[in-house]
Amino acid sequence: MHADADPDADGAVEPRLTPRDPQPPTGVDPTRPRAADWVVTTDVVFPHHANTMGTLFGGRALELLDINAAIACYRFARRTVVTASTEPIDFRAPVHVGEIVEVRSRVVWTGRTSMIVRGELIGENPRSGERRLATVGHISFVALDDDGRPTPVPPLLVETAEQRHHHAIGERVREHIQRRRAHDPLEDA
Numbered sequence: 001m002h003a004d005a006d007p008d009a010d011g012a013v014e015p016r017l018t019p020r021d022p023q024p025p026t027g028v029d030p031t032r033p034r035a036a037d038w039v040v041t042t043d044v045v046f047p048h049h050a051n052t053m054g055t056l057f058g059g060r061a062l063e064l065l066d067i068n069a070a071i072a073c074y075r076f077a078r079r080t081v082v083t084a085s086t087e088p089i090d091f092r093a094p095v096h097v098g099e100i101v102e103v104r105s106r107v108v109w110t111g112r113t114s115m116i117v118r119g120e121l122i123g124e125n126p127r128s129g130e131r132r133l134a135t136v137g138h139i140s141f142v143a144l145d146d147d148g149r150p151t152p153v154p155p156l157l158v159e160t161a162e163q164r165h166h167h168a169i170g171e172r173v174r175e176h177i178q179r180r181r182a183h184d185p186l187e188d189a
Contacts, residue, residue, distance in 0.1 A: 030151075030152035030154050031155075032155075034157055036156060039072040041068050041103045042102050043100075044098070044101065045097050045101055046097065054097050055094035055097070056094065064101065065105070065137065068104070069105040069117040069119050069139045073117060073143070076110075076115065077115065079145070080144045081115070081141040082141065085139070086140075087116070087140060087176065087177065088137055089136070089139075091134070091135050092134060093133065096123070100126050101121060101122070101134075102122040102131075104122070105118065105119045108167055108169065109156065109170025109173070110155055114153070114174075115140070115143070115153055116173050117138065117139050118138055118166050119138070120136050121134050
């Protein structure tokens with residue numbers, strides 16, 4: 001019998017579960033600027049993803065964007081992240097049942113512990129290849145340490161014209177978040 005196995009009542013051998021080896025420290029150096037890459041995911045719109053018009057349900061689009069954006073943050077900070085807020089997300093064009101959905105996300109702004117991600121959802125007709133930007137928006141995330149507390153993230157390395165443009169939009173999104181949190185009309189009700 002193998003040393004790391006135990007027989008069960010029927011004599012079958014089951015491997016013994018052993019504690020995982022200690023994991024190396026998580027995250028990256030929060031003082032060293034890092035580049036952010038696009039994270040791209042593809043899917044297909046099936047009937048159970050559609051609204052009564054036969055197009056991608058908005059809630060499903062938001063789910064795809066949120067998951068993809070979280071992966072962009074995980075890869076950037078190498079930390080657990082949580083969604084802090086969804087910012088303006090515009091549904092610009094429908095994506096029909098049977099069409100391909102491509103979701104692209106990239107960190108475009110970083111604060112001390114937070115990140116803002118630009119998300120784009122592109123619809124593609126699988127027969128013609130015609131592609132259109134269907135949804136675009138921003139989602140804010142916070143990085144967490146192993147105890148679930150906010151933890152620093154690296155500064156964002158911004159080099160290209162597109163990165164500078166998206167970073168400037170990310171800064172405006174952050175300013176909007178701060179203004180909204182400074183005076184929340186729902187708190188005054």
